[in-house]
Amino acid sequence: MISLFLQYLQYEKNYSSHTVLSYRTDLYQFCDFLRTDPSEFNPTLVSQSTIQQWILSFMERGVSPRSISRKISSLKSFWRFLMKRGLVDKNPALKLVLPKTNKPLPAFYKQQEMDNVLSENNRTGGFEAVRNRMIIDLFYETGMRVSELVSLTDSSVDFDARQLRVIGKRNKERIIPLGETICQDLRVYKEIRNRVTDIKCDALFVRKNGMKMYSKAIYNIVHNEMAQFSTLKKQSPHVLRHTFATILLNNGADINAVKDLLGHSSLAATQVYTHVSFSELNKIYKQAHPRAIKKGGQI
Structure with a gap:
């Protein structure tokens, strides 16, 4: 069974x-x-x-x-x-209670850290350097999952409409808008890729030998690149996904729109980022608002 x-x-x-x-x-x-x-x-x-x-x-x-x-x-x-399925007539797991867990708030990169890693000064180098920065930029600007990025093909990108077609969990498709700059960068990446590699698949991101990249390689790229610019204990594509959501909410984006962009099936999964946003706002308030500061300079 x-x-x-x-x-x-x-x-x-x-x-x-x-x-x-x-x-x-x-x-x-x-x-x-x-x-x-x-x-x-x-x-x-x-x-x-x-x-x-x-x-x-x-x-x-x-x-x-x-x-x-x-x-x-x-x-x-x-x-x-x-x-x-009618295979049993009793459910011994029905009344089991899930233990309460203190879920840690999602970690995310600071704006300055992202500005540093994606600055023009770091866009030089050969094919792999350009590809690695492109991968990080795409995670940061779309909030997609690793599995979604791995499954991207050239046809996933619509340069005319500036859109990215993503296949998410349970094969659900969603469309993510792209900015003009990242579209230009993707074009440059593809030109370099087509020139220096002998492409053997239809994947958007490939290794130097032209073969498709897989999740482990993507994780390693993000970890190695972000570790140079961030002090977070964990460096991963999912932290970039957290960063994408947090930045949108901090800048006033509607939570339902963020839910759709992330490909969440329920609003509950997205609401964790509102707690992150409030934590940041609360920190800023305590640091900057005169009424939040007690006499003697204490908060």
């Missing part, structure tokens, strides 16, 4: 291979706890008490609430699937 559920996630829900693997890992761990082979797992024999004992074993080992919450969610989704 587990394999049936995983096929459902992959082919009907169009979940990414990474997400499907996470579900598989959680369910296989549960089978290990039950000392049962996943192929012989019988969900009708599982009780709520058994699941609670499994969860307790993680708590005793000091596993984070976030990780435990994900494992509970995996079991809930699995039994919901079984109930809908």
Whole structure:
């Protein structure tokens, strides 16, 4: 039944291979706890008490609430699937409560850091240098995910309309507007790419040998480039995505518009950035507003 559920996630829900693997890992761990082979797992024999004992074993080992919450969610989704398909008549995961997690606010790059990394002084160099800056610029100006950037092809860019067609999670398509400057930079990048590489695929971003780039290479590029200009502990494409959203909201963009640009399916996922924006505004207020400063110069 587990394999049936995983096929459902992959082919009907169009979940990414990474997400499907996470579900598989959680369910296989549960089978290990039950000392049962996943192929012989019988969900009708599982009780709520058994699941609670499994969860307790993680708590005793000091596993984070976030990780435990994900494992509970995996079991809930699995039994919901079984109930809908009529494969079981009881759901032992129904009343399980997700542990509260203190979600950290998303980190983002400062405007000056982005100005420095994308300045004209850093736009010199060979093909790889130009490509790497182009990748960072595109993340910063579109807020797209790594998987979305990797799947871009030459036809994804409409230079006349200044638009980028992105295929997001669950194969949902969205259109992101592009500025004139980044369109010009993309044209320059493509000219250099076509001149110095023997292109062997239709991907927009390629390696020097003309082959398609994958997520790990993109992560490494962003990490290495941004580490030169930022003091954040984590340097990643997702931090650039956070930066994109935070800058838009700080400059008065409508949250629903930001939601659509990010490709979020619900507003709740976007609202975390409003907390970041408020934190920044609160900091500025305390530093600059005379009524926020107590006597003696204290805030």
